[in-house]
Amino acid sequence: MGLTLLATTHRVAPGLLTWKAWETLRSADRVLVRDDHPLLPYLREAGVAAEPVTDPDPAGLVTAARAGGGVVWVADPDGDERLMREIGQSVLNDPVEIEVLHGSYDLPGARLLDLVSVMETLRRDCPWDAKQTHASLVPYLLEEAYEVADTVEDGDLGALREELGDVLMQVAFHAVVASERTDETAFTIDDVAAAIVDKLVRRHPHVFGDVTVSDADEVNANWEQIKAAERAARSGETASIFDGVPMGQPALTLAAQLQRRAERAGAPAELAERPEPAGQAGSGQHDDLGTRLFGLVREARAEGRDPEAELRAVSRVFRDRVQDWERTRRP
Secondary structure: OEEEEEEOOOOOOOOOOOHHHHHHHHHOOEEEEEOOOOOHHHHHHOOOOEEEEOOOOHHHHHHHHHOOOEEEEEOOOOOOHHHHHHHHHHOOOOOOOEEEEEOOOOOOOOHHHHHHHHHHHHHHHOHHHHOOOHHHHHHHHHHHHHHHHHHHHHOOHHHHHHHHHHHHHHHHHHHHHHOOOOOOOOOOHHHHHHHHHHHHHHOOHHHHOOOOOOOHHHHHHHHHHHHHHHHHHHHHHHOOOOOOOOOOOOHHHHHHHHHHHHHHOOOOHHHHOOOOOOOOOOOOOOOOHHHHHHHHHHHHHHOOOOHHHHHHHHHHHHHHHHHHHHHHHOO
């Protein structure tokens, strides 16, 4: 006997409790719960004689438990921490048996529900968040993505969690903006998640289907074939291997991605030799800076190196040298 504190999570629908929780509720002499608790209607539906309480008295709960029988307090989904502390103070001099029973648990990913809720609140109540659009948010998404790259390159894995959270927030922000539209372009965060789940399942038939692969190269080949089929299905005869390549990305990564896709499609290697900017073809200006940079990208890729990462690494060395020089000049 004694006092049982039944804890639940707001990230699980009310009424979805463990079997032990339901057994405890049905066998208790008294079940007390706040009159606005989301679980109260489900307790009544299940035949549990719950007693609604407007303002719970910690000492009263302890006294009821001492009187004999079993008393269950259905804690608020937020944890009822203040009430728990006050109950602890009440039993310091006259102990009573207290058990904390978890009636429901968060599933992996459950905190994403909190993110959705917070973003909806910000969109509604914060003037700055309320006026944002997909276009105005793009710079922040790019900035956060670069901060993730910096964190990984610095080896600061402790900070990686926070930086990834900033990227995730941008995804949730775009989704809540999209959910406000009233035409066929509207979507929610669930639609975003459903689309990527479908894509991952579709592109991994060796995991979710009956395709057999021998190594990672075969996985990559299958992936490219599936992507090509998807592009053809979307664009018909006009499908191109470059469909979906963002032309607004940094020039080095753009050149590398275009070269990579062309190679995978079997495009003739000479097409990548000394391409010239529009208006210069046949002009003989083969020493054009852009042409040389494009060639350096090919050279880096041929050596299995990432041209963007290589330039960033050298830039970091330059930054460190200049900062060292700055320190020598300070008084």
